[in-house]
Amino acid sequence: MKDLGKMLLQHENFSEIVIGNTAIVRAMIESGVRVVTSYPGSPTPEIGTAISSIPVEKRPFYFEFSTNEKVATEVAYGASINGHLSCVFFKSVGLNVAADTFVQLGHMKLTGGMVVVLGDDPGAHSSQNEQDNRHIAKLSYTPVLEPSSPSEVYTFFKKAAALSVEKQMPVILRLTTHTCHQKEKVAFDSWSPTEPDNTPRFSSKNENYVPITSKVFPMKRRALERLDHLETEHPLSDLDIFHDNKSSRGVITFGTTYLSLMDVLINTDKKPDILKLAMIHPLPKKKILGFLNSHDEVKILEELDPIMESEIKTIAYDNNIKCRVLGKLTLEDNVGEYTPDKVRDILNRTWTDLVKPSSNQSSTIPVPARPPQMCPGCGHRSAYHAIKKALKDDDIKVGDIGCHTLGFLPPYNMVELLMSMGASTAIASGMSLFNKQRDVVCFLGDSTLFHAGAAGITNAVFNNHNSTLILMENGTTAMTGHQEHPATGRNFDEPTQKIPVRQMLEGLGVKNIIEVDTYQQKKLIEAVKESVSIKGFSVVIAKHPCMLKFMRTQKKKSGYLLRQVHVDQNKCDQLNECISSFACPTFSRDDKGVITINSDLCIGDGSCVQTCPVSAVNFDGGKK
Amino acid sequence: MKNLNIFMTGVGGQGIGMLSEILVRAVDYAGYDFKGVDTHGLAQRGGTVVSQLRIGENIHSPLIEKGEADIVIALERHEALRSGLEMLRNDGTLVWYDTSWQPLPVRLGAEKEITTETVIDKVLCKKNIRVFRQNLPDTRMQNIAVLSQIVKNDLIKGMDLETCKKAMADLMSEKLLNINLKVLED
Numbered sequence: 177m178k179d180l181g182k183m184l185l186q187h188e189n190f191s192e193i194v195i196g197n198t199a200i201v202r203a204m205i206e207s208g209v210r211v212v213t214s215y216p217g218s219p220t221p222e223i224g225t226a227i228s229s230i231p232v233e234k235r236p237f238y239f240e241f242s243t244n245e246k247v248a249t250e251v252a253y254g255a256s257i258n259g260h261l262s263c264v265f266f267k268s269v270g271l272n273v274a275a276d277t278f279v280q281l282g283h284m285k286l287t288g289g290m291v292v293v294l295g296d297d298p299g300a301h302s303s304q305n306e307q308d309n310r311h312i313a314k315l316s317y318t319p320v321l322e323p324s325s326p327s328e329v330y331t332f333f334k335k336a337a338a339l340s341v342e343k344q345m346p347v348i349l350r351l352t353t354h355t356c357h358q359k360e361k362v363a364f365d366s367w368s369p370t371e372p373d374n375t376p377r378f379s380s381k382n383e384n385y386v387p388i389t390s391k392v393f394p395m396k397r398r399a400l401e402r403l404d405h406l407e408t409e410h411p412l413s414d415l416d417i418f419h420d421n422k423s424s425r426g427v428i429t430f431g432t433t434y435l436s437l438m439d440v441l442i443n444t445d446k447k448p449d450i451l452k453l454a455m456i457h458p459l460p461k462k463k464i465l466g467f468l469n470s471h472d473e474v475k476i477l478e479e480l481d482p483i484m485e486s487e488i489k490t491i492a493y494d495n496n497i498k499c500r501v502l503g504k505l506t507l508e509d510n511v512g513e514y515t516p517d518k519v520r521d522i523l524n525r526t527w528t529d530l531v532k533p534s535s536n537q538s539s540t541i542p543v544p545a546r547p548p549q550m551c552p553g554c555g556h557r558s559a560y561h562a563i564k565k566a567l568k569d570d571d572i573k574v575g576d577i578g579c580h581t582l583g584f585l586p587p588y589n590m591v592e593l594l595m596s597m598g599a600s601t602a603i604a605s606g607m608s609l610f611n612k613q614r615d616v617v618c619f620l621g622d623s624t625l626f627h628a629g630a631a632g633i634t635n636a637v638f639n640n641h642n643s644t645l646i647l648m649e650n651g652t653t654a655m656t657g658h659q660e661h662p663a664t665g666r667n668f669d670e671p672t673q674k675i676p677v678r679q680m681l682e683g684l685g686v687k688n689i690i691e692v693d694t695y696q697q698k699k700l701i702e703a704v705k706e707s708v709s710i711k712g713f714s715v716v717i718a719k720h721p722c723m724l725k726f727m728r729t730q731k732k733k734s735g736y737l738l739r740q741v742h743v744d745q746n747k748c749d750q751l752n753e754c755i756s757s758f759a760c761p762t763f764s765r766d767d768k769g770v771i772t773i774n775s776d777l778c779i780g781d782g783s784c785v786q787t788c789p790v791s792a793v794n795f796d797g798g799k800k
Numbered sequence: 801m802k803n804l805n806i807f808m809t810g811v812g813g814q815g816i817g818m819l820s821e822i823l824v825r826a827v828d829y830a831g832y833d834f835k836g837v838d839t840h841g842l843a844q845r846g847g848t849v850v851s852q853l854r855i856g857e858n859i860h861s862p863l864i865e866k867g868e869a870d871i872v873i874a875l876e877r878h879e880a881l882r883s884g885l886e887m888l889r890n891d892g893t894l895v896w897y898d899t900s901w902q903p904l905p906v907r908l909g910a911e912k913e914i915t916t917e918t919v920i921d922k923v924l925c926k927k928n929i930r931v932f933r934q935n936l937p938d939t940r941m942q943n944i945a946v947l948s949q950i951v952k953n954d955l956i957k958g959m960d961l962e963t964c965k966k967a968m969a970d971l972m973s974e975k976l977l978n979i980n981l982k983v984l985e986d
Binding site for chain 2: 177178193195218219222301302325354357358359360361432434435436438439442515516517520534535536539541542543544545546547548549550551579582585586587655752755756759761763764765766767774775776777
């Protein structure tokens with residue numbers, strides 16, 4: 177079996193099949209990064225997985241999953257101004273959380289350098305929006321490099337790090353979901369480790385780190401000058417790709433859209449010239465001007481928002497260019513990932529003679545949709561099953577981000593609205609105002625509590641809001657791959673002080689707290705009824721360990737016996753409680769209505785046993 | 801050989817990730833250039849999971865256009881039909897494991913379960929290979945049972961038992977490897 181950790185530390189050059197999220201870790205090592213921080217969020221958490229393959233004592237840099245993206249950015253910033261090259265990575269919407277600190281970075285002299293790795297999510301594969309973080313890069317005066325493949329992730333990171341160190345400014349490496357998860361064989365360079373310098377180099381004598389009043393202006397001027405320099409000098413010009421197809425038409429593009437474009441054009445003999453940019457903010461003006469001047473028509477093929485389009489049109493206008501600049505044609509061009517199918521249709525609408533539209537292979541045979549599900553044995557399922565019985569139909573149910581968001585699905589329908597990490601408590605507070613008719617209940621996960629949940633809870637106590645928070649405690653950060661959090665008693669590397677959820681709530685001043693294991697259905701129903709009836713703010717801690725994580729540990733134990741439940745067909749009255757109300761994916765129903773267990777799925781947790789009104793669901797004997 | 805687009809699908813938890821990782825490494829040992837991509841994240845929780853692998857020359861994006869898959873590999877019946885209809889070329893090959901993990905609308909009684917016959921009758925393709933094996937040591941080895949059929953039917957020229965074994969040895973502990981090799985060679 178190949179040892180990834182060993183490979184990542186190898187001194188000799190080598191080639192290996194990796195995803196973008198793994199390639200970046202080798203780039204960190206070769207670049208001499210000393211501090212890496214993050215908060216887990218798709219599409220980036222596998223960067224943490226790759227880091228974890230290197231034993232802590234051999235790891236050439238410090239790594240932590242911080243409590244949220246803002247904290248992660250601040251830890252990386254602190255390290256950088258002490259002279260250490262640092263890197264922070266998180267998902268698209270994580271930048272909103274980090275923004276208060278992040279937007280200041282461009283103003284600062286980052287002595288050690290700092291690379292901000294963003295995992296944007298065109299296509300909203302695992303996010304609540306498709307926000308285009310190039311907007312935030314612009315408002316913070318931060319340059320952006322965007323790779324399109326794992327090989328480019330590796331190369332571009334090293335260039336970003338070198339640029340950041342040289343200019344002492346932050347540099348963004350913008351990845352998207354399909355750069356992070358794309359797989360290819362990457363050729364890695366050799367690496368010779370150097371003795372690290374641990375001297376804390378921070379000095380406020382010659383440098384201002386206090387941006388207030390008139391001191392802001394020289395800092396802002398420096399930020400603008402740094403960008404201006406990149407725009408005119410374009411030091412990373414070598415990373416751009418230019419295809420000269422001797423055409424009067426041109427396309428300017430970047431990132432994975434370039435890959436889609438290349439595939440779609442493969443069979444056409446009328447290929448336009450292509451300029452693929454590596455640095456997408458600021459834009460290299462001179463190069464773009466040259467490209468516009470040498471073509472009659474130039475298409476800006478740009479995923480998400482028309483940011484580059486506006487800038488290139490400005491360049492064309494200011495320079496009185498004759499070339500026709502073609503941007504987005506419909507609003508739909510702003511929506512969704514630029515897959516080969518999508519790029520084909522856009523090109524076809526732009527130049528009808530160039531490529532055929534995508535095949536509309538649609539079928540009249542319906543296939544049942546398969547939305548994601550809570551896993552067999554999931555404590556959240558038991559929680560929703562009981563809570564639904566405890567609440568009235570018109571009570572308002574506010575969800576939050578995490579596996580428990582899946583409670584929006586039938587048959588539970590227990591999440592009626594969703595906003596962002598930790599937002600549920602405060603939204604519930606707002607909904608309780610002037611509201612004497614409908615009780616307001618909100619949900620929150622335990623990792624999210626530490627991430628951004630505490631402020632809403634503190635506010636609910638402080639301003640005495642009338643709502644009930646149900647804290648869905650599963651003892652891990654499940655959705656992103658089981659990362660530790662402050663209540664688990666471990667950090668990324670070692671055991672650490674545990675901050676129990678209940679203690680934290682008590683510390684925030686919450687008076688009414690009931691703690692129940694979600695498998696105890698009757699107790700949980702009573703607890704929710706009681707909490708909702710309390711005037712003021714109350715909390716139910718609905719806890720059960722993540723069973724996916726639990727079972728992975730169990731299965732590794734020697735002598736482990738898998739037990740499973742079965743349906744006693746003599747007792748089963750086909751009341752369908754297990755199927756239509758509890759709805760564990762383990763229960764299947766044939767066309768005659770007979771309910772059976774899918775033995776591929778049942779983990780033998782038994783959470784379903786108590787939910788059968790006629791006691792037809794029982795355990796069988798142990799089986800290997 | 802002409803380029804091959806391979807579309808893999810199944811339900812989160814069935815082992816599509818492992819199967820795709822074995823295939824990527826096996827085609828690499830067979831000497832092909834390739835690009836691949838897997839689904840990660842929340843979709844893995846009991847939802848449809850997809851992995852795409854494109855092998856051959858001059859390949860850029862790992863994403864396959866609709867109706868352009870030469871091979872669809874499915875580990876579950878509903879997913880075999882879904883991707884067989886949406887992704888597979890009419891001259892392509894469907895290879896699928898015949899097990900049913902009922903999707904939510906089926907379990908709730910809103911829609912009908914897809915039958916084995918539907919997958920055999922309704923997917924337009926050149927070759928339809930149904931895989932089912934009694935007495936697998938572990939249901940999580942259905943992916944290897946499918947791999948075994950891919951090798952036996954020589955669906956990817958040059959990707960044979962040897963390249964698969966080498967790929968599996970890169971990815972599995974010795975104990976796991978031995979059990980899985982038995983399924984592969986059976």
